[in-house]
């Protein structure tokens with residue numbers, strides 16, 4: 001695996017590779033890698049010629065400075081995992097490399113209602129930060145294929161929108177890959193490392209609450225079902241940001257269901273200081 005720290009070096013190398021006809025796949029991450037990330041690497045390797053992974057803990061997408069400070073950083077372990085997975089290139093830039101002009105936004109992305117719903121509502125500015133970094137990374141890597149995890153359901157929608165906004169739609173195909181889970185069902189996440197033993201045992205309730213919604217879903221009013229699931233989380237000590245049943249395509253919250261509309265259940269909740277998110281397509 002080749003490690004790049006500078007955008008210009010990476011860009012030059014990839015340009016030469018592209019000219020020889022190589023198909024480039026890209027997996028952007030914030031590191032503290034787990035098997036969920038590696039599943040994206042494997043997916044990229046199966047359909048492209050050259051897989052690029054980036055590790056960059058992006059300061060502009062953290063609305064909570066403490067969350068940024070506490071974000072796990074495990075470069076040596078990450079490099080070993082990427083080598084073992086057969087990743088071809090790692091881009092590991094410093095903050096000054098991605099934001100040479102400073103952290104102030106240089107442009108505003110029109111994300112429409114996405115910024116007012118769910119993660120957008122509870123993490124103001126978060127998706128603008130995601131767009132800033134992904135825009136810069138796309139300009140550096142210029143991948144033909146981009147691999148994202150469904151674990152971050154709304155982020156997949158935002159990045160798909162970004163790709164339209166910045167004119168990458170014809171150049172880059174987006175692949176949304178399934179969520180990998182621990183054996184008890186907890187969605188794999190870098191933030192799981194921050195959970196204590198007791199919290200880790202309880203954390204799976206978030207997935208169980210989503211499964212409960214999927215099992216109990218019936219046409220009609222959804223308020224009671226949402227309330228029951230929310231209570232399951234609260235009773236285990238979660239502080240719930242949202243637990244919502246939404247239209248799978250637009251993410252508008254659904255007060256009721258006609259039995260046909262495609263739905264997804266999404267949750268974000270704190271266990272102690274750690275904020276976990278998960279989602280489950282329902283039908």
Ligand code: AMP
Pocket residue numbers: 028029030031035036037039040147148149150151152177178179180181187188189190
């Ligand atoms: P992150 O490092 O958390 O920013 O995630 C980098 C990429 O990995 C994003 O596209 C995530 O959606 C994806 N990802 C994170 N967790 C999982 C998981 N459990 N299963 C599949 N993909 C994941």
